[in-house]
Amino acid sequence: MKIGMIGLGKMGMNLVRNMRDHDIDVVATDLSAQARAEVQTTGAQAAANVAELVQALPTPKIVWVMVPAGDPTQACIDQLANVLDAGDIVIDGGNSYYQDSLRHNDQLAELGIKFFDAGTSGGMEGARHDGNFMVGGDAKTWPVIEPLFKAIAQEDGYLYTGAAGSGHYLKMVHNGIEYGMMQAIGEGFDVLSKSEFDYDNEAVAKLWDHGSVIRGWLMSLAQSAFSDDPKLEEIKGVMHSSGEGAWTVEEGIRLHVPTPVISSALMMRYRSEEDDTMTGKVVAALRNQFGGHVVDKATK
Secondary structure, eight states: OEEEEEOOSHHHHHHHHHHHHTTOEEEEEOSOHHHHHHHGGGTOEEOSSHHHHHHTSOSSOEEEEOSOTTHHHHHHHHHHHHHOOTTOEEEEOSOOOHHHHHHHHHHHHTTTOEEEEEEEESHHHHHHSSEEEEEEEOTTTHHHHHHHHHHHEEEEEEEEEESTTHHHHHHHHHHHHHHHHHHHHHHHHHHHHTSSSOOOHHHHHHHHTSSSTTOSHHHHHHHHHHHHSTTOTTBOOOOOOOSHHHHHHHHHHHHTOOOHHHHHHHHHHHHHTTSOOHHHHHHHHHHHHHHOOOOOBOOO
C-alpha cells in the first residue's frame, strides 16, 4: 500500500512515522521545505507539491489530508478535486466540522472521488503509535483503506462509523467529552491548591492513576505536567479551544439534548481568557502534554 500525506505538522509527521513502521509506503508534501526534508529521514518520499504527490501514487490513489480545519482543508480538497480521478480516495484526518465534511463529500462525489472523514484521537503519541480513528465514508470502498487503519491503530482502536460525516461527528462528541473530563481534573486540583493541606500534585496524580476510579491517560499526563512544573507556575491558565467543544454544544442545542457539563467546560475555557486559575493551568498543561498545543507562559 502507498499513501499520499498532505501536511507534516505535529500529527502528520507522526502519522507518517507510524505508517513507515508498518511498511506502508508514503509520499508526503508540506509547505515547509524543512518538513519535506525531515520526512525523508523516515524513508518516505517527499513531493514538492500536491500535483507531484498525486503523480507518484498508484491507482487508486489514496491521499490523506492532515492540515488545520477550515480554509486550509478546503484549499486541499479543491486542489485534489483538480488532480484526482474517479475512484481515487481522499481521507481528511483533521478536526474538521462534520458539516464541512458533508460538503467535501458532496464536492468530491460529483467527480466520482471517494471521501472519508477520519476523526483522529490520541494526540501526538497516538499518531506516532497505536492511534485511535473514527472513520466515515463510502461503505463499498472502506475495505480498500481498512488495512491502513488496522496497521496504525491500537487493537480495537479504529471504527468504521457509517456514511460520510459520521467520523468527524463522532470525533466532535468525543472532544466535547474530553472538555468535561479535563475541566473536572483541573477543578479538583484547584480545590487542592486552595486547601490548608500541602499536597504534592505530581504524587497525587500518580496515586490517582494507579487503581483509582479516575485513573487514565489524562491523569498520567497531569502527573507528567506536574513533574515538569510542580505548581504549574511557569504557564498561564488560559485554556484555548479549537472549536470541537462549541460544535458539540451547538449540536446538543439543535437536538434538544442537554449537555451541561460540556457547556460549562466550554464556558470556563472562555472565562480563562480573562484571568488566571489553577483549573486553567491544569487543562492548558494537559492539552500541551497530549497534543503539543501551545501554552501561554506566565509573566513573573
